[in-house]
Amino acid sequence: MAGKIGNIVFDCAHPRELSHFWADVLGYPRAEWPPELRELVLTSDLTDADLETRSIAGDPEGLLPRLFFQRVPEGKTVKNRVHLDISATPGRAPSRDEIDAERDRIVALGASVVRMVDEKWGPFPEFHYIMADPEGNEFCIQ
Structure with a gap:
């Protein structure tokens, strides 16, 4: 990635669904776990449930910051401080x-x-x- 911003992080309840929404908004491909990486991760003590706690929406050219989505237990309660x-x-x-x-x-x-x-x-x-x-x-x- 060009520039210093690596990720813009969203706390959310549904990382995969929200990453797909933002990928569609920005015209990025929807990110999925590639089968070989998914298999590797699942053989290292992580579960499918663990994989569902994170997702990304990334510029396919790698020039713009990636959006990273992570599941958190609490819901949004106030206005964003950054948008x-x-x-x-x-x-x-x-x-x-x-x-x-x-x-x-x-x-x-x-x-x-x-x-x-x-x-x-x-x-x-x-x-x-x-x-x-x-x-x-x-x-x-x-």
């Missing part, structure tokens, strides 16, 4: 229609809309959606 901003059109400013289309695509994957932000900060218009993934983690589409 991801998803660009509707990477590399260029999107139109409102393009942001709406990306919102609709991600809602179809299992996200929900928390609220729309349509404000002006001085000379800068601010239009985006605050969203929640299937476990309630907030993120934005801009």
Whole structure:
């Protein structure tokens, strides 16, 4: 991976399902345990239940940080202190229609809309959606 960030970690109840959601959002392949690695891990005192406690969503080119999902016993209770901003059109400013289309695509994957932000900060218009993934983690589409 280029850069210093190795993983962005999500505490969650269902690591595999949440990693698949984020892989679909970001256009990454869904990560699964390769059969040979799974067999190796299972012969080293780990169980299928252990494997279900972790999952990843990773850039297939290895250039962007990997998202790592780990099962924790407690649920989410407050607003995230850090969140991801998803660009509707990477590399260029999107139109409102393009942001709406990306919102609709991600809602179809299992996200929900928390609220729309349509404000002006001085000379800068601010239009985006605050969203929640299937476990309630907030993120934005801009």
